[in-house]
Amino acid sequence: MILSAFPYQSRLASVRATLAELKLDAFVVTHPANVRYLIGFSGTAGALVLDHRGCTLVVDFRYITSARGVAATQHEPDTIAVRLAEQSEDETVVEHLRSIGAQRIGIEAASLVVSRFNRLSAALAAAAPTPLNSDSPCPVLVASERVVERTRMVKDSSEIAVLRRAAALLSRVAREKVGGFVRPGRRELDIASDIDSALKDAGFERPAFETIVASGANSALPHARPTARVLQAGDPVLLDFGGVYDGYCVDLTRTVQLGPSSAGFRRLFEAVAAAHEAAIAAVRPGVLTADIDYAARRVLDERGLGEAFGHGTGHGLGLEVHEDPRISKGNAVRPPLPIEAGMVFTIEPGAYLPGFGGVRIEDDVLVVDDGCEVLTRVPKEIV
Numbered sequence: 050m051i052l053s054a055f056p057y058q059s060r061l062a063s064v065r066a067t068l069a070e071l072k073l074d075a076f077v078v079t080h081p082a083n084v085r086y087l088i089g090f091s092g093t094a095g096a097l098v099l100d101h102r103g104c105t106l107v108v109d110f111r112y113i114t115s116a117r118g119v120a121a122t123q124h125e126p127d128t129i130a131v132r133l134a135e136q137s138e139d140e141t142v143v144e145h146l147r148s149i150g151a152q153r154i155g156i157e158a159a160s161l162v163v164s165r166f167n168r169l170s171a172a173l174a175a176a177a178p179t180p181l182n183s184d185s186p187c188p189v190l191v192a193s194e195r196v197v198e199r200t201r202m203v204k205d206s207s208e209i210a211v212l213r214r215a216a217a218l219l220s221r222v223a224r225e226k227v228g229g230f231v232r233p234g235r236r237e238l239d240i241a242s243d244i245d246s247a248l249k250d251a252g253f254e255r256p257a258f259e260t261i262v263a264s265g266a267n268s269a270l271p272h273a274r275p276t277a278r279v280l281q282a283g284d285p286v287l288l289d290f291g292g293v294y295d296g297y298c299v300d301l302t303r304t305v306q307l308g309p310s311s312a313g314f315r316r317l318f319e320a321v322a323a324a325h326e327a328a329i330a331a332v333r334p335g336v337l338t339a340d341i342d343y344a345a346r347r348v349l350d351e352r353g354l355g356e357a358f359g360h361g362t363g364h365g366l367g368l369e370v371h372e373d374p375r376i377s378k379g380n381a382v383r384p385p386l387p388i389e390a391g392m393v394f395t396i397e398p399g400a401y402l403p404g405f406g407g408v409r410i411e412d413d414v415l416v417v418d419d420g421c422e423v424l425t426r427v428p429k430e431i432v
């Protein structure tokens with residue numbers, strides 16, 4: 050496994066600039082992917098407290114050695130102090146926030162659960178000076194969203210190098226291995242397990258999500274789990290798999306039909322393939338996420354399959370398999386965003402007819418100045 054040298058200092062500087070905009074004295078990062086992005090610590094627990102002068106990583110005993118190892122690799126200006134949580138992580142975080150005199154403290158609303166928010170709030174209030182003794186107000190937790198995620202959306206050159214390599218490896222697995230696993234008489238579960246082994250053999254750390262092998266009418270379930278169903282001649286088979294490489298996720302779907310082919314399947318396949326091509330052709334800096342989604346949706350609508358395409362056209366890829374930007378119509382929580390060079394996301398339109406079957410075709414793209422580079426290189430038909 051390659052451990053890339055990521056530009057942690059510039060990532061921290063970018064988040065600090067957002068803290069200044071939001072007038073926050075400190076920011077408590079609890080989402081593990083965000084902690085990893087900012088300092089390279091990959092534990093599944095721990096809190097990173099960032100202020101305008103420094104950053105402190107609070108971990109429990111399980112992670113103290115790896116946290117100190119990460120701290121030893123960081124250089125000026127952002128050295129990392131490591132604090133061991135003797136009692137609980139939250140108590141140590143509160144102690145630290147008090148010691149730096151933070152008043153407006155940002156937290157990650159999308160990942161800090163309500164019980165923990167309440168505990169931190171109560172502990173900060175209990176520790177605050179009483180009004181009779183001081184003019185200082187009680188510290189407040191400010192629910193913040195997408196502070197780190199905003200920076201993560203546009204990949205830097207080291208991330209692009211890892212994602213390119215990961216997509217090339219995934220493409221090779223798809224081209225050279227997966228087609229051979231799919232035969233009448235085999236169970237979905239066994240094919241999924243063969244795909245997972247092939248991912249490992251190719252150099253991936255682990256699958257990026259539970260591999261989907263959905264045959265026959267199961268292929269009409271967009272997020273089916275593999276079952277003991279045995280593949281039969283004429284089945285559509287939807288294969289959706291991805292891997293994690295040097296921490297980064299790639300994701301690919303192909304749908305095949307075991308012979309003999311049917312007109313019903315061809316109609317779905319050709320419509321989804323056309324939607325996929327239209328969406329890829331729409332990708333370039335400056336367009337909105339919703340414009341790319343619309344490009345795919347319009348093709349399926351025109352072919353009477355609008356109702357059969359009920360999910361978004363794609364999602365960002367990075368340290369998480371589903372991250373921003375979401376390539377969808379957008380909503381109040383996630384309004385459409387302008388596309389920028391350096392974003393990496395999937396294009397994965399699908400059409401699903403309950404009781405009959407479904408087709409999805411998914412590739413990973415990198416936005417470049419004049420369009421996009423398709424990172425996954427796999428024929429649409431792999432059997």
Ligand code: GLY
Pocket residue numbers: 258261289290300302397411
């Ligand atoms: N299997 C998850 C996805 O393609 O988004």
Ligand code: MN
Pocket residue numbers: 300364395397411
């Ligand atoms: Mn996907």
Ligand code: MN
Pocket residue numbers: 289290291300301302411
């Ligand atoms: Mn997928």
